[in-house]
Amino acid sequence: MLLRLLRACYVVLLLGMSFWAFSYFYYAEHPNLLNATLAVAIIIGLGGTVFASDLIEKEKQITTISAVAFGLLMGLLLGYLFGLALDPLLSSWFPQRAESLISIQQIARMVVTIICCYISISTLLQTKDEFRFIIPYVEFSKQVKGGRPFVLDTSVVIDGRIADICETRIIDSKLILPRFVLQELQAIADSSDKMKRNRGRRGLDILKKLQNNPKLEVEMNDGDIPGEPDQGEKIRVDERLVLFAKSINGRVVTNDFNLNKIAQIQGVDVINLNEVANALKSVALPGEALQVRIVKAGDQIGQGVGYLDDGTMVVVEQGRNAIGQEVMITVTSALQTPAGRMIFGKIERPSGNPSSLNIDIGKMTELK
Structure with a gap:
């Protein structure tokens, strides 16, 4: 004006x-x-x-x-x-x-x-x-509104949880999407592989949702990096993203474990949405009882694998015979990694009869 x-x-x-x-x-x-x-x-x-x-x-x-x-x-x-x-x-x-x-x-x-x-x-x-x-x-010097800006990675846009997080109004900083990240997203959406194509289109839909959110400030940046090599020298998108975030003093938002490590080595702050999700999950302590449905066999002999409602993987010892059933397990340990959380447990068996897991004693009486 x-x-x-x-x-x-x-x-x-x-x-x-x-x-x-x-x-x-x-x-x-x-x-x-x-x-x-x-x-x-x-x-x-x-x-x-x-x-x-x-x-x-x-x-x-x-x-x-x-x-x-x-x-x-x-x-x-x-x-x-x-x-x-x-x-x-x-x-x-x-x-x-x-x-x-x-x-x-x-x-x-x-x-x-x-x-x-x-x-x-x-x-x-x-x-x-x-x-x-x-x-x-x-x-x-330049005054920056709110906190330091967030630089979005391709994986976090495709994941979609960033849009749900922004709806909670926790994020009040600017979201920056570099042009080369958008180009990579478009290339995925135009892929001949149907699965990749669906993931790319989902990412474009999430990006449009972020732009239409009146609570957010989303900026499309050309992603120019001071001292960037000539066009003849090809830079990976991950490396370019880290250099760009470092040049604007921003923070990278990603789900990529390798990008997380690269950014930390370069001294760039990283927000891994998997780590954020793990921090918000309820902690399962050893000795607690959980009810889980075993859906498939595990990697080790006799193991069964199930999932909680929030997607947490549960590995059950001697649970292969209970595939397709809802069972009560006792938590023995929990392992938390940037890729997600895993819970290990064993099936609770009635005292005095360890073999009575899948047998209803009342029905056996009627049969006899």
Whole structure:
């Protein structure tokens, strides 16, 4: 809004200066229509060129008082210096009368000052986040809204839990999706493999859901990295993601165990959603009783595998014979890893008859 107001004021000043220049030459003691038209053409042409070049640049940012004040001071200073430099030239171009020369000098200084102020303020308004106002012993650096930004990985977008977490309003920082991550997601969605294609399309749907969330600030970033190798040198997406997060002082959000380790080696903070989910799961202590349905055989002889409602894997000793049944187990140990949590247990057997797990004694009595 402030940039629009600046543009409107600039246009009004240009029109005013053009009318003033036209009136000066046309209604003078010796009217000169050619000089009047030429003065208006120069003012409109020069000012319009500067205005059009500013419109071509589409990247605009919110203004700040410091940028406006500093740009205005710089513009006034440059306008004054350029005005002094124009005086000798104007004196040689218009040697007729002293009064005319003074008026022409005033018009030229005002036009140059307006252009310098506009260029200075517009440039600082659009680059204030990258520009640092350095004063001896004082430095005004970029202010970041909320905490450090989160840089999303392809795996965490496809996983989808990040959208559910954002719905809880726990995350108040900006979410950044680099362009190369989006390209990798699109490549997965266009894969010839049906499973990969479905995962890629799910990721695009999750991304759209994040963008439509009014509680979030999602930014698509080009992912430019200072000192990035030439196009001839290929960088893996994981390595590029870590370098990008490091360059913007962000935090990587991922489900990839290997990316987690790479980022930690590089000194980049990582948020692993699997670790977050494990931290929120209820802890199963040794000796507790759990009811689980055994669905398949385990890797070891006699083992059965089941899953809790939250997806936690439960490995049951001597549970292979109970596949397809709901059984009560006693927890013997629990193992927590970045890839998930595993619970180990053994089947509870009635005391005095260890072999009565799958046999209903009442039914045996009826049969007898």
